Amino acid sequence: MSAAEAFYAAHAAAAADARDDAHDDDDDGLWTPGAARALARLESAFRVPKQKLHEIVKHFAKEMDRGLAAPNQTLKMIPSFVVNLPKGSETGTYLALDLGGSNFRVCEVTLEGAGSSGAVSNVRMRQRKYVVSDDLKTGRGTDLFDFFADCVREFLVENGIHATDPAHNELVLGFTFSFPCSQTAINKGALMHWTKGFTASGVEGQDPVQLLQDAFHRKQLRVRVASLVNDTVGTLVAHAYQDPSTHLGIILGTGTNAAYVERIDRIPKWDGPIPASGKMIVNTEWGAFDQEGVVLPLTSYDSVLDRQSAHPHLQTYEKMVSGLYLGEVMRLVLADLASTGELFRGVSSTVLTTPYSIDTALMSRIERDHSAELADVRVVLEDLISIPKTSAEDRRIVKRVAELIGTRSARLAAAGVAAIVSKINRLDDCTVAIDGSLFEHYPHYANRMRDALREIVGIAADNILLVQARDGSGQGAALIAALADA
Ligand code: ADP
Ligand code: MG
Numbered sequence: 001m002s003a004a005e006a007f008y009a010a011h012a013a014a015a016a017d018a019r020d021d022a023h024d025d026d027d028d029g030l031w032t033p034g035a036a037r038a039l040a041r042l043e044s045a046f047r048v049p050k051q052k053l054h055e056i057v058k059h060f061a062k063e064m065d066r067g068l069a070a071p072n073q074t075l076k077m078i079p080s081f082v083v084n085l086p087k088g089s090e091t092g093t094y095l096a097l098d099l100g101g102s103n104f105r106v107c108e109v110t111l112e113g114a115g116s117s118g119a120v121s122n123v124r125m126r127q128r129k130y131v132v133s134d135d136l137k138t139g140r141g142t143d144l145f146d147f148f149a150d151c152v153r154e155f156l157v158e159n160g161i162h163a164t165d166p167a168h169n170e171l172v173l174g175f176t177f178s179f180p181c182s183q184t185a186i187n188k189g190a191l192m193h194w195t196k197g198f199t200a201s202g203v204e205g206q207d208p209v210q211l212l213q214d215a216f217h218r219k220q221l222r223v224r225v226a227s228l229v230n231d232t233v234g235t236l237v238a239h240a241y242q243d244p245s246t247h248l249g250i251i252l253g254t255g256t257n258a259a260y261v262e263r264i265d266r267i268p269k270w271d272g273p274i275p276a277s278g279k280m281i282v283n284t285e286w287g288a289f290d291q292e293g294v295v296l297p298l299t300s301y302d303s304v305l306d307r308q309s310a311h312p313h314l315q316t317y318e319k320m321v322s323g324l325y326l327g328e329v330m331r332l333v334l335a336d337l338a339s340t341g342e343l344f345r346g347v348s349s350t351v352l353t354t355p356y357s358i359d360t361a362l363m364s365r366i367e368r369d370h371s372a373e374l375a376d377v378r379v380v381l382e383d384l385i386s387i388p389k390t391s392a393e394d395r396r397i398v399k400r401v402a403e404l405i406g407t408r409s410a411r412l413a414a415a416g417v418a419a420i421v422s423k424i425n426r427l428d429d430c431t432v433a434i435d436g437s438l439f440e441h442y443p444h445y446a447n448r449m450r451d452a453l454r455e456i457v458g459i460a461a462d463n464i465l466l467v468q469a470r471d472g473s474g475q476g477a478a479l480i481a482a483l484a485d486a
Helices: 003-021 033-046 050-069 134-138 141-158 208-218 231-240 300-307 316-321 323-339 360-368 375-384 392-423 437-441 445-463 472-485
Strands: 091-099 103-113 122-131 171-177 181-185 188-191 223-229 246-252 256-263 279-283 430-435 464-468
Touching (some): 050 392, 050 445, 103 472, 122 141, 122 472, 141 208, 188 208, 208 223, 223 231, 223 472, 231 246, 231 256, 231 430, 246 392, 246 437, 256 316, 256 392, 300 323, 316 323, 316 392, 323 360, 323 437, 360 375, 360 392, 360 437, 375 392, 392 445, 392 464, 430 437, 430 472, 445 464
Parallel strands (some): 091 171, 171 223, 246 430
Antiparallel strands (some): 091 103, 103 122, 246 256, 256 279
């Protein structure tokens, strides 16, 4: 074997090992020496080995305890004022607004209860999605809330629901507002700071319930905002309506976050009344985890993304995990490999050099292509990202990069789940309700999480049920409005 061949073989073997570790399901064959070098470098940067997962879980536990003990910690551990899970017998019709980050939805939720047969509790829902433009996200807060009220009016008119006629009862609405808010009551709070690209003026420090209620008044809508709900809390509550083993609600969408059921005596900073249930749902705001950069395996790409983001030094974990950011991490890697000549023969494109031009949905599409020539990856790269010409190896590298970034996200999310499930001692039986397009649509996401859970907690991972809880945030807000209204 020549020196060059030996070099090639060694790197190909290293790359193959790393791939196996990351549970790659394809046999990518051999790489040219340049590609093998690039992939070995990326694999060591993006891999989250078992040992690292353990360190992250340990740090998570410490940070959760800090957040439960005192305000203004990295993990905010916000008491939600939701002290009861639904019984499954709740009934009635409620409105819900769900502002997630990418989508804004207006829903009408009808809770039908479990009925006398003891069947699974039924929920009927009518909903419509609206897009929040970048101008609204970054403009004046009053315009943003007026827009919400206008959407509600449109929804009500379309569905023949009366909301201006004093002869009809006031409508009751649950507001899912998925940004960190310190709450002082089930329908009162203050936005701590915007995340996920929102910067609308005059909202930080204010009560989103009041801002929404004021907008309804301006628009003469007889709608009462009965609850302020984080989407994680809504997802948890909505799923618990059907499955009482549900103790966690997770969002893996534009952003990422988690809520769970905590014992009130384990929340030292809680100085309110002790609820009869002895429990309180806590919104962890885990997107902020490790803002100090103690344990997360940050790459140079993550640092660039952070520096150029709307909120530098904030939401460090979220930036490695959630849908808003994965495509951008991918873009930064591909642009770098193009600039070093390791991809596309050194040719880039305007799309590739434009921040946030690659949506995470494109990574899903790339990972879903199992054709021999990666024909759909070619469509993505050449037609959508405007790379003039790609080789088969280019496309295999791009797919591998997507796998690395997508797998890292799932494994980090699993570490958070493991930390919470261990904390509440539910390793014997716990349902985790998960909402968000990333979890729902990204190929292998749930399996990658399960693999990581197994590495962290061993066989007990089989008792942790990760379930898709679609539309949980809207339904949950309605349920919480129902519980608050009762
Ligand atoms: P929200 O966070 O507003 O409630 P979603 O749960 O729909 O909304 O999440 C939107 C995020 O999910 C976006 O960042 C988008 O990039 C990502 N996303 C949408 N479709 C897909 C897909 N097919 N695969 C992976 N990510 C996706
Ligand atoms: Mg959502």
